Amino acid sequence: MIKLMAWQTELTRQRLLDAAVQEFAEFGGAGCRVDRIAKRAGISKERLYGYFGDKEALFTQVLRQELARLAAAVPLSDEQARDLGEYAGRVLRHHREHPALLRLLYWEGLERGGEAVVDELGRAGYYEEKVAAVARAQRDGYLTASISAAELMYAVIALAGWWAAAPQVCRILTGAVTPPGGRGDAAVPGEEAVVAMVRRMSVPDHGAGAVGR
Amino acid sequence: MIKLMAWQTELTRQRLLDAAVQEFAEFGGAGCRVDRIAKRAGISKERLYGYFGDKEALFTQVLRQELARLAAAVPLSDEQARDLGEYAGRVLRHHREHPALLRLLYWEGLERGGEAVVDELGRAGYYEEKVAAVARAQRDGYLTASISAAELMYAVIALAGWWAAAPQVCRILTGAVTPPGGRGDAAVPGEEAVVAMVRRMSVPDHGAGAVGR
DNA sequence: CCGAACTCCAACTGGATAGTTGGATCTTGA
DNA sequence: TCAAGATCCAACTATCCAGTTGGAGTTCGG
Incomplete structure (x- = not known):
């Protein structure tokens, strides 16, 4: 049985992603700060790393999703x-x-x-x-x-x-x-x-x- | 009497500035590294700070000079x-x-x-x-x-x-x-x-x- | 009610980097 | 030859920041 993802996890993830889009758009890859993304999303930094692994992976994710769109x-x-x-x-x-x-x-x-x-x-x-x-x-x-x-x-x-x-x-x-x-x-x-x-x-x-x- | 700037100071300064232009152009303000600029110029970091004060001032200097040109x-x-x-x-x-x-x-x-x-x-x-x-x-x-x-x-x-x-x-x-x-x-x-x-x-x-x- | 997964948070580690310092060496003008 | 200033260099400090950890609180399914 696949885990049904009840809970807010998808929302949490999305909030982080949205915050990351804003942060990256504003400061770029070198200028952005992971702490700021977490604060902006209102989600703990620990969760961010839990979901995305590291800054680089998050950046890549943001670029892939948003630029294809x-x-x-x-x-x-x-x-x-x-x-x-x-x-x-x-x-x-x-x-x-x-x-x-x-x-x-x-x-x-x-x-x-x-x-x-x-x-x-x-x-x-x-x-x-x-x-x-x-x-x-x-x-x-x-x-x-x-x-x-x-x-x-x-x-x-x-x-x-x-x-x-x-x-x-x-x-x-x-x-x-x-x-x-x-x-x-x-x-x-x-x-x-x-x-x-x-x-x-x-x-x-x-x-x-x-x-x- | 105004100091005549004999010596290579002007050349040294210019080398640093040129290296900074390249470095900033390549990596931007957030991505550039002071050590790299010095190495690129073949001039010690100490001289860089002696001439320009800090990274921010150097960046400003580079922008002013090059973008006006x-x-x-x-x-x-x-x-x-x-x-x-x-x-x-x-x-x-x-x-x-x-x-x-x-x-x-x-x-x-x-x-x-x-x-x-x-x-x-x-x-x-x-x-x-x-x-x-x-x-x-x-x-x-x-x-x-x-x-x-x-x-x-x-x-x-x-x-x-x-x-x-x-x-x-x-x-x-x-x-x-x-x-x-x-x-x-x-x-x-x-x-x-x-x-x-x-x-x-x-x-x-x-x-x-x-x-x- | 229990356990598992989600979440928070604060503190921590380690590495990279801006900026400083002190001493040695070299250049130039006097 | 001397003094002043230019240069180098390596080591040092302090800070910032990515990423980790542990523990405590929360929310769900069963």
């Missing part, structure tokens, strides 16, 4: 791929609502980007699907063929998410210099602007484009 | 602002040749992005100049006016530099999944693609645009 978070059907700008807008909105995941992605990139990364094959699937959808939209004349599908996806992701990687530059760019000891807010680029930029860059080259008509 | 690195005259794509290409090339500085920028963004940042006012100047140049190019009809100058600059910087923030995603996007224990290379987007994307998004809206003709 992130890659799959904003779907892209063939239909939708015909207006990449709209898609970029949705990606931007998603990131704005879940900035922690975006930061997680960047920590992973800076701290471990050189090595093979957690669940690389699995995550690759999500991106491949989207690139393929874009390629089909190009083939059918809804998007320019003068830029590769992968590079169009690159542009979408970069434009929709760069602000979280360098918020200080965004603040400077928009002229919102942080004055007293105030915590400068995110300074996300305007959604309409991102939508417009991606549309303009991806629109078919001339004549009877099918997009928008 | 980075902001000023790729100039943008009014003339050049008329072809933003070409400018994006230059920025990309610069980043590709000095990836350490780009990583420095991202570490700063992730670790300290929320707070007011080193030399924010000084650095703002460099960006303001460029935004202003773009705005003039828009006013004169060389670039679309449908996207704000600041947001166009945002796009240029994001497209030219995002790859270093999330190299793992770039690797996945381009299908170059890291196989053995191999250190996956940077997977920088193609320069022509970036140039093309920025040109397409910034081209004047219709009719007698002055660009490229």
Whole structure:
């Protein structure tokens, strides 16, 4: 008989995981503190080690779970791929609502980007699907063929998410210099602007484009 | 009489600073190790503390010096602002040749992005100049006016530099999944693609645009 | 009610690391 | 040749932090 896990164990585990996501997103792998995670979760450190083994394993777990979810978070059907700008807008909105995941992605990139990364094959699937959808939209004349599908996806992701990687530059760019000891807010680029930029860059080259008509 | 600094002191200092740039770029503020910096520089740790005080001060120094240089690195005259794509290409090339500085920028963004940042006012100047140049190019009809100058600059910087923030995603996007224990290379987007994307998004809206003709 | 598993907590260990110190050696200007 | 300051180096201290342990309280199934 399999143990039925009555009790709160699943909840406890989840609380720890959630706290870890927040902590890692805020401080990264090198800057985070196990004690802080436990305190944040309201769970004893002993439990954390009981469930996850060690900090490294917990980090890996967090990355695997959250970044796979992130890659799959904003779907892209063939239909939708015909207006990449709209898609970029949705990606931007998603990131704005879940900035922690975006930061997680960047920590992973800076701290471990050189090595093979957690669940690389699995995550690759999500991106491949989207690139393929874009390629089909190009083939059918809804998007320019003068830029590769992968590079169009690159542009979408970069434009929709760069602000979280360098918020200080965004603040400077928009002229919102942080004055007293105030915590400068995110300074996300305007959604309409991102939508417009991606549309303009991806629109078919001339004549009877099918997009928008 | 001012002390003339004969001796190698300036060189010693510079070696330490250079090593610190490399170390910080590689590991960030939380992950770097003072001993490693000293060893990398071939200078004793004692000297490092003699010159810079402590790790925090050294980090601040590195950020101030290198990131101000980075902001000023790729100039943008009014003339050049008329072809933003070409400018994006230059920025990309610069980043590709000095990836350490780009990583420095991202570490700063992730670790300290929320707070007011080193030399924010000084650095703002460099960006303001460029935004202003773009705005003039828009006013004169060389670039679309449908996207704000600041947001166009945002796009240029994001497209030219995002790859270093999330190299793992770039690797996945381009299908170059890291196989053995191999250190996956940077997977920088193609320069022509970036140039093309920025040109397409910034081209004047219709009719007698002055660009490229 | 009992035992097993869950939980807490505080104290502890061990290793890594920031920063210091003292003494030896070398460089340079006078 | 001398003094001052630059450099090295190895050892040292103090702290921080990951991970462990033991004991006590709690909650469930039976």
